[in-house]
Amino acid sequence: MAFDDADLTAIWLTLKLASVVTFLLIIIGTPLAWWLAKTKHWLKGPVSALVALPLVLPPTVIGFYLLLAFSPDGIIGQLSQLFGVYTLAFSFWGLVIASLFYSLPFVVQPIQNAIESIGDRPLEIAATLGAGFFDRFFTVVLPQAKAGFITAAVLGFAHTVGEFGVILMIGGNIPGETQVVSVQIYEYVEALEYQKAHWLSASMLLFSFVVLFIVYSTQHKKGIRLIKTEH
Amino acid sequence: MRFKIIFTFILFLTAQASSQLCAQQLNIAVASNFINVMQELERAFILSKKLNPQSVRVSYASSGKLYAQIKQGAPFDVFLSADSDKPQRLIADNLTAGTQPYPYAVGRLVLWRSNNNRQILQTPVTQRTLLNGEYNKLAMANPKLAPYGLAALQVLEKLKLERKTKADWVMGENVSQAYQFVATGNAELGFVALSQVKASKQAEEAYWLVPASMHEQIAQHAVTLKKANNNPLAQAFMLFLSSQTSKTIIESHGYETD
Missing domain, CATH: 3.40.190.10 (Periplasmic binding protein-like II)
Incomplete structure (x- = not known):
């Protein structure tokens, strides 16, 4: 057997984390992307920069500040204590919050690019035909920006699966709760159990390649340049 | 004119780099949990041997990573591990100069x-x-x-x-x-x-x-690596590590010594 129980638990946990995060990010990211695509407000610059920060910040910086924020005296810690949670560190939902920050640009930017490439014209025409805001969004924007949404979801999912440094710093390596695949691989490598590390690593490699392959081939077909997020 | 300045500058950098290569150099790999102590040991070693501070280079990482790097041929002369297991493995891998690891510190x-x-x-x-x-x-x-x-x-x-x-x-x-x-x-x-x-x-x-009797000894071992075979600085450092000066420094940081 290539994977033992701990590996399967880690794989399941990783998929669960990535799914929850992707779902939440699409919900949070869409209005944000819409606003960024449409606004001429002076806040557009600062907000864009904030959204893009995880692209350039080392995970240790994000992990370190989250650890401080989660602590009972920290901003998020004080908030979570109101709900009876002493700290969000070492918990699944702590990882979810961390991943929301960490994968945000990978979801917001493709959606924003897709909305920008539609332009104002189709929406204005729809409006003159009497379509309301939500009507326009669901019948004009969503179909035309479909590729952007798919890219956003796939990248958000994949990037969360590939998350490591942040989770290592705030997770506490608890099986079934915070021990995701990347952390499990790290533990195997550090413990010199290279064979077990190989199995999980090779699966990760294959998974990531397939995901990126799908993203790039769908983009190629649509003829839209959606990922200009990277570098 | 500008070209000349740049050329001279590059020449200077190259000369600088090669002079460092020629001079006796000691590369030490140290488990990162020992960083505070090592910085003090390094200063004391340089002072006692009246060395050029640049002749000693210390790299910090986890013992596991340093072990993997040494196996891949990293140019270290001495390895201060945070355990006794990795030096033992390196001896078994025939990558050390001697076969006797030195227990330089015991953690509590x-x-x-x-x-x-x-x-x-x-x-x-x-x-x-x-x-x-x-x-x-x-x-x-x-x-x-x-x-x-x-x-x-x-x-x-x-x-x-x-x-x-x-x-x-x-x-x-x-x-x-x-x-x-x-x-x-x-x-x-x-x-x-x-x-x-x-x-x-x-x-x-x-x-x-925690009383030391409640767990196995947390012994930290050091070994001289094959790369150091002809390096007198490496031997000097290992000797220094077992000196009373070193032991006093190590103990002041909350470790025990043999």
Whole structure:
């Protein structure tokens, strides 16, 4: 057997984390992307920069500040204590919050690019035909920006699966709760159990390649340049 | 004219670089938990041998990473591991100059309580703190990876608390991370190194020095590597490491020496 129980638990946990995060990010990211695509407000610059920060910040910086924020005296810690949670560190939902920050640009930017490439014209025409805001969004924007949404979801999912440094710093390596695949691989490598590390690593490699392959081939077909997020 | 300046500058840099190559150079790989002590040892070594400070280069990483790098041919002369296992492996791999590792320090384990824990701040930390379960999470280093983690596990087994506390464990990949978890208050209690609580000047009531008899010795071993075979500086450093000067420095940081 290539994977033992701990590996399967880690794989399941990783998929669960990535799914929850992707779902939440699409919900949070869409209005944000819409606003960024449409606004001429002076806040557009600062907000864009904030959204893009995880692209350039080392995970240790994000992990370190989250650890401080989660602590009972920290901003998020004080908030979570109101709900009876002493700290969000070492918990699944702590990882979810961390991943929301960490994968945000990978979801917001493709959606924003897709909305920008539609332009104002189709929406204005729809409006003159009497379509309301939500009507326009669901019948004009969503179909035309479909590729952007798919890219956003796939990248958000994949990037969360590939998350490591942040989770290592705030997770506490608890099986079934915070021990995701990347952390499990790290533990195997550090413990010199290279064979077990190989199995999980090779699966990760294959998974990531397939995901990126799908993203790039769908983009190629649509003829839209959606990922200009990277570098 | 400008070209000449740039050319001279490049020439200068090249000369600088090659002069460093020619001079006797000592590269030491050190487990990162020893960084505070090593910085002091390095200064004392350079001073006592009247060396050019640039002739000693120290790299810090986890013992596991340094071990992997040495196996891949990293140019280190001396390796100060945080355990006794990795030097032993290197000897078995025939990558060392001698076959005798030197135990340069023995670590001590403490049970340390976070300052954030206001409710029970008054009582000093003892074995009873653990028995009473007055904490949310118990941080420790991963027993699979770190000697301090293994020692913590052995203490819990000895106290027959392994099963009872298991649900509260949070594991750092090394003892520094276990320390982070407690220092930030995310975990209220944790097994960390005496050297760490000493370095951060914690009050004595805040930690319980676990009796050394409750776990296997946390021995840190050093070896001279094959690369150092003709390097007198490497031998000089190993000798210095066993000197009284070194021992005094090492002990002042919360380690024991043989």
